[in-house]
Amino acid sequence: MAEKLRGLAFVVGDNVDTDQIIPAQYLVYSLTDPEERKNYGRYALSGLPPELGRFVQEGQWQSRYSVIVAGRNFGCGSSREHAPAALQIAGVKAVVAQSYARIFFRNAVDGGFLLPLETDLPLHERIRTGDAVTIDLDEGVLTHEPSGRSYPLRPIGDVEAIVRAGGLFAYARQLGIIKANP
Amino acid sequence: MGMTLSEKILARGAGKSAVRPGDKVWVQVDVLMTHDVCGPPAYAIFQREFGKGARFWDPAKVVVIPDHYIFTEDPHARRNLEELRRMAREQKLPHFYDAFSPRYSGVCHVTLPEKGHVVPGSILIGTDSHTCTSGALGAFATGVGNTDAAFVMGTGKLWLRVPETFRVLLHGRLSPGVMAKDVILRLIGDIGVDGATYCALEFQGEGVASLSIDERMTLCNMAVEAGAKNGIIPVDGLARRYLEERGVDCSLAEASDSNAQYLATREYRLEALVPQVARPHSPAHAVPVTDCEGEPLTTAYIGSCTGGKLEDFVAAAVILRDRKVKLDTYAVPATVAVREAIGRVQVDGKSVEQILKEAGVKLGEPSCAACLGGPEDTFGRLRGKEIAISTTNRNFLGRMGSKEAKIYLASPATVAASAVAGCIADPRPFVDERSWELVAQASRGASLPGVGNPG
Numbered sequence: 001m002a003e004k005l006r007g008l009a010f011v012v013g014d015n016v017d018t019d020q021i022i023p024a025q026y027l028v029y030s031l032t033d034p035e036e037r038k039n040y041g042r043y044a045l046s047g048l049p050p051e052l053g054r055f056v057q058e059g060q061w062q063s064r065y066s067v068i069v070a071g072r073n074f075g076c077g078s079s080r081e082h083a084p085a086a087l088q089i090a091g092v093k094a095v096v097a098q099s100y101a102r103i104f105f106r107n108a109v110d111g112g113f114l115l116p117l118e119t120d121l122p123l124h125e126r127i128r129t130g131d132a133v134t135i136d137l138d139e140g141v142l143t144h145e146p147s148g149r150s151y152p153l154r155p156i157g158d159v160e161a162i163v164r165a166g167g168l169f170a171y172a173r174q175l176g177i178i179k180a181n182p
Numbered sequence: 183m184g185m186t187l188s189e190k191i192l193a194r195g196a197g198k199s200a201v202r203p204g205d206k207v208w209v210q211v212d213v214l215m216t217h218d219v220c221g222p223p224a225y226a227i228f229q230r231e232f233g234k235g236a237r238f239w240d241p242a243k244v245v246v247i248p249d250h251y252i253f254t255e256d257p258h259a260r261r262n263l264e265e266l267r268r269m270a271r272e273q274k275l276p277h278f279y280d281a282f283s284p285r286y287s288g289v290c291h292v293t294l295p296e297k298g299h300v301v302p303g304s305i306l307i308g309t310d311s312h313t314c315t316s317g318a319l320g321a322f323a324t325g326v327g328n329t330d331a332a333f334v335m336g337t338g339k340l341w342l343r344v345p346e347t348f349r350v351l352l353h354g355r356l357s358p359g360v361m362a363k364d365v366i367l368r369l370i371g372d373i374g375v376d377g378a379t380y381c382a383l384e385f386q387g388e389g390v391a392s393l394s395i396d397e398r399m400t401l402c403n404m405a406v407e408a409g410a411k412n413g414i415i416p417v418d419g420l421a422r423r424y425l426e427e428r429g430v431d432c433s434l435a436e437a438s439d440s441n442a443q444y445l446a447t448r449e450y451r452l453e454a455l456v457p458q459v460a461r462p463h464s465p466a467h468a469v470p471v472t473d474c475e476g477e478p479l480t481t482a483y484i485g486s487c488t489g490g491k492l493e494d495f496v497a498a499a500v501i502l503r504d505r506k507v508k509l510d511t512y513a514v515p516a517t518v519a520v521r522e523a524i525g526r527v528q529v530d531g532k533s534v535e536q537i538l539k540e541a542g543v544k545l546g547e548p549s550c551a552a553c554l555g556g557p558e559d560t561f562g563r564l565r566g567k568e569i570a571i572s573t574t575n576r577n578f579l580g581r582m583g584s585k586e587a588k589i590y591l592a593s594p595a596t597v598a599a600s601a602v603a604g605c606i607a608d609p610r611p612f613v614d615e616r617s618w619e620l621v622a623q624a625s626r627g628a629s630l631p632g633v634g635n636p637g
């Protein structure tokens with residue numbers, strides 16, 4: 001986790017639920033088939049209210065935005081792991097939110113899909129979609145490039161070991177809970 | 183210091199004498215449930231991580247219940263069912279309620295208790311957020327994603343952060359026309375959709391004891407809508423009878439210690455509660471029905487793991503008897519056993535099924551159906567600018583299939599009354615002490631077929 005992460009922000013509000021992240025009708029697609037899984041990128045965040053703008057452009061399956069900035073309770077609703085997976089497939093590296101719904105957070109960490117980072121501040125009110133941001137994980141700050149302002153991120157906490165390992169399976173292998181190789 | 187019910191179960195699962203909220207523990211899982219949407223991707227991760235020929239940690243502890251996308255021509259949905267079948271074959275799973283087979287059951291969270299898979303004091307993990315429903319019978323039941331499920335498939339283990347317990351004390355008894363759905367909507371309205379995030383939501387008090395098992399399931403079902411990790415109710419005499427009828431071992435049933443610590447306690451007097459309606463697009467937008475009476479609707483929907491149980495349909499039938507619906511009204515029994523029971527159970531000499539049909543309600547096949555939208559051809563799915571009132575658990579934007587639609591959540595009684603009135607309506611004028619007593623009687627008297635030890 002030593003690297004810095006730079007990208008364009010896509011800004012959403014409070015309580016973005018998994019039906020908005022990936023609407024249920026698309027859950028029929030395979031997550032393993034390399035062609036079919038692109039549909040998850042194509043429809044990522046397609047359930048958002050239209051006034052927030054398009055996250056993925058028509059005809060594309062990857063987004064120009066790699067950081068999602070959100071308010072409270074991001075990822076509430078269903079347990080579908082397709083939600084963090086869809087964001088990852090669309091190119092998201094990190095979400096920065098004031099809080100997460102429990103299962104989404106767990107899925108993001110255990111599946112190693114993306115970094116679910118937390119902040120105490122309502123950054124979604126200070127950052128606009130399309131603004132460039134840099135996340136420095138070692139320092140624990142997000143810098144908003146247009147204003148030059150930096151905001152502190154909360155420490156990742158007791159799941160840091162899983163995040164550092166890159167997901168639950170890698171972590172369990174390190175601990176010796178499961179065999180090194182299948 | 184004492185422990186709460188959830189702490190006791192997790193301590194046992196972790197092989198420890200005690201745990202505290204915030205502890206991160208590895209627990210032994212007693213039952214893993216999966217369905218057609220998450221089973222195939224979880225199995226793909228299992229095979230990737232443990233190898234193609236790997237076996238589940240304990241096939242007898244895995245319960246597979248296809249329910250989401252069953253009655254659809256969608257080829258991808260069909261393929262998911264095929265993949266579940268392959269998994270069940272390869273792993274020789276004894277508890278597979280396969281679609282289009284005599285064992286097909288319907289919605290997983292209603293099937294689990296019906297078929298005796300919910301054991302008080304056990305840890306039940308499911309690849310679905312409403313797995314918390316099974317807490318109504320004293321289990322620690324929670325939802326996880328595919329990666330966690332794949333890990334459990336291979337090891338039987340899962341890491342969990344021990345939740346703090348948020349206690350809800352219910353006093354008194356609900357009045358005629360008021361249901362458990364109204365209690366949980368009011369609670370979520372009061373504490374918000376993240377009001378119990380990471381918590382165990384435990385219901386206690388004589389108000390809970392006065393509720394049937396179906397109604398207790400409704401309470402626990404929507405714990406996740408307040409952000410909770412699990413919902414839980416200690417086993418009492420009624421629950422014990424329900425479980426024993428199904429051959430379930432109740433020897434590990436527990437209750438919270440009298441000196442247990444709670445993060446918070448909220449109390450409700452049930453007789454003072456009025457029917458609630460959650461306005462679009464959040465379950466937390468709950469208001470008394472009297473605040474939105476007369477608001478326009480186009481569609482009514484009775485179904486899902488929240489509002490598609492036998493008692494839900496009996497409550498609707500008490501209101502729909504000898505009346506006609508003015509809205510496009512859909513009814514989807516959660517399971518085959520519920521479907522059979524509504525053909526058998528009578529309200530004043532007419533079966534629930536007959537009452538629904540005579541009222542003009544369209545009856546669908548047991549499954550999740552339009553609760554989560556689903557493929558285009560799903561029964562009851564919203565397609566345009568409908569304004570629906572529904573007994574389901576989520577009214578998020580687009581949840582039932584259309585981003586232009588609006589969804590109000592309410593109890594089956596309120597949905598039935600609204601279907602008759604053609605707009606949002608208070609169910610209380612439609613019922614009295616006598617007719618409402620039929621609801622309790624009908625569901626008490628209806629021993630569901632197909633129960634007993636899981637085969």
Ligand code: SF4
Nearest residue numbers: 289486487550553554
């Ligand atoms: S009925 Fe609805 S909420 Fe319940 S399991 Fe099915 S889709 Fe989920």
